[in-house]
Amino acid sequence: MNLIQRMEHWGDTHHPKWLDIVRMVLGILLFMKAVEFMNNMDYLSTLIGKSQFLSSISIGVMAHYVIMTQLIGGFMVAFGLLTRFASLIQIPNLLGALIFINPPSDILSPSGSWWLSLLILFLLVLFVVEGGGPWSCDRLLENHPMKTK
Incomplete structure (x- = not known):
């Protein structure tokens, strides 16, 4: 069994039910943030442009990538x-x-969004390891009686 299979097995066997509620809330928040970005596309483009790392065409492509991954990914996580x-x-x-949007000087600010981004990143990494849990579509599809073996 390779590392990824062992990680999936461990996550499937050690997943508390309360963590599913955290997963659902995280997915809803990511989805809502994507809707907010869609409604304020200029603001998102300005945020991405602050990094001064991308050209103007790349900023538009990156803004659409961020919106689509958060919209679809937030729905799927929820x-x-x-x-x-x-x-x-x-x-x-x-x-x-x-790295690019929230400045490093924002780290010490108690109201800064750097900490929120770090918390969401930690939760996303946690769900990469843990998976969907017992209250998820993944589990329903896995245990479906029509599942082919």
Whole structure:
């Protein structure tokens, strides 16, 4: 059994039910943030442009990538559908927010969004390891009577 299979097995056998509530809330928050970004596309483009790392065309592409991954990924995390994959595709968004968007001087600010981004990144990594849990679509599909073996 390789490392990924052992990690999946451990996550499936050691998943408390209360963690599913955290997963659902995280998915809803990510989905809501994507809707907020869709409604304020100029603000998102300004945030991404602050990094001065991308050209103007790349900023538009990156803004659409962030919105789509958070919209689709947030929905999938909330319902526990392909939770590990949905969490994994959102990690680059959070890494970008931590490194480029939220300035390092924001770390010591108690109201700064750096800590919130770090918490969400930690939860996404946790759900990459833990998976969907007992209250997820993943579990329903896994235990479905029509499942082919």
